Amino acid sequence: NAGVTQTPKFQVLKTGQSMTLQCAQDMNHEYMSWYRQDPGMGLRLIHYSVGAGITDQGEVPNGYNVSRSTTEDFPLRLLSAAPSQTSVYFCASSYSPGGQPQHFGDGTRLSIL
Amino acid sequence: DQQVKQNSPSLSVQEGRISILNCDYTNSMFDYFLWYKKYPAEGPTFLISISSIKDKNEDGRFTVFLNKSAKHLSLHIVPSQPGDSAVYFCAASGRRDDKIIFGKGTRLHILP
Numbered sequence: 001n002a003g004v005t006q007t008p009k010f011q012v013l014k015t016g017q018s019m020t021l022q023c024a025q026d027m028n029h030e031y032m033s034w035y036r037q038d039p040g041m042g043l044r045l046i047h048y049s050v051g052a053g054i055t056d057q058g059e060v061p062n063g064y065n066v067s068r069s070t071t072e073d074f075p076l077r078l079l080s081a082a083p084s085q086t087s088v089y090f091c092a093s094s095y096s097p098g099g100q101p102q103h104f105g106d107g108t109r110l111s112i113l
Numbered sequence: 114d115q116q117v118k119q120n121s122p123s124l125s126v127q128e129g130r131i132s133i134l135n136c137d138y139t140n141s142m143f144d145y146f147l148w149y150k151k152y153p154a155e156g157p158t159f160l161i162s163i164s165s166i167k168d169k170n171e172d173g174r175f176t177v178f179l180n181k182s183a184k185h186l187s188l189h190i191v192p193s194q195p196g197d198s199a200v201y202f203c204a205a206s207g208r209r210d211d212k213i214i215f216g217k218g219t220r221l222h223i224l225p
Binding site: 004031035040042044048050059097098102103107 | 119122155156162164210211214216
């Protein structure tokens with residue numbers, strides 16, 4: 001049982017480049033979300049999805065796009081990377097957002113030069 | 114505007130003693146509160162939760178207390194063990210909102 005799988009684990013980009021962070025879960029969870037973790041800032045919600053075809057913005061959505069074409073996958077796209085997007089990104093999933101424990105991936109460490 | 118606040122960035126506790134981590138929230142619509150533990154280079158893992166209809170939930174060495182009138186919750190770990198050294202995040206969500214909001218975290222050091 002793989003749980004939540006994030007790829008890649010590490011990535012270095014140049015300013016202006018685009019990239020997609022992959023997230024897949026094999027637990028048939030309806031709810032998926034993306035967070036970024038920055039020093040002293042905790043985990044901040046970027047985008048989330050309550051099911052296939054449905055996405056919504058979190059606390060810090062600017063500069064990121066998401067889509068949810070299947071239950072399993074929830075990719076996060078950076079269309080034009082900026083140094084302010086240097087961070088560690090975590091994907092999470094659960095059956096529902098209400099009180100259900102979130103299962104997190106191991107993160108993608110992204111550096112924008 | 115921070116809806117979930119963990120005001121202590123770090124905490125050091127002697128092994129075997131009690132660790133108490135605190136969390137305050139501002140949104141009275143929150144119905145569920147969860148604690149997560151995070152080791153370096155890993156994703157957070159769920160520890161314990163409590164719903165707003167309870168004021169205490171216990172699981173082994175971990176107990177979470179909720180004071181709704183003060184909008185405050187705390188995580189008690191007793192006795193503290195070396196493996197408890199990690200960053201602890203408090204998180205909150207509501208029945209009518211699909212967003213899960215996290216605090217900034219508290220780094221717990223268990224001293225030998």
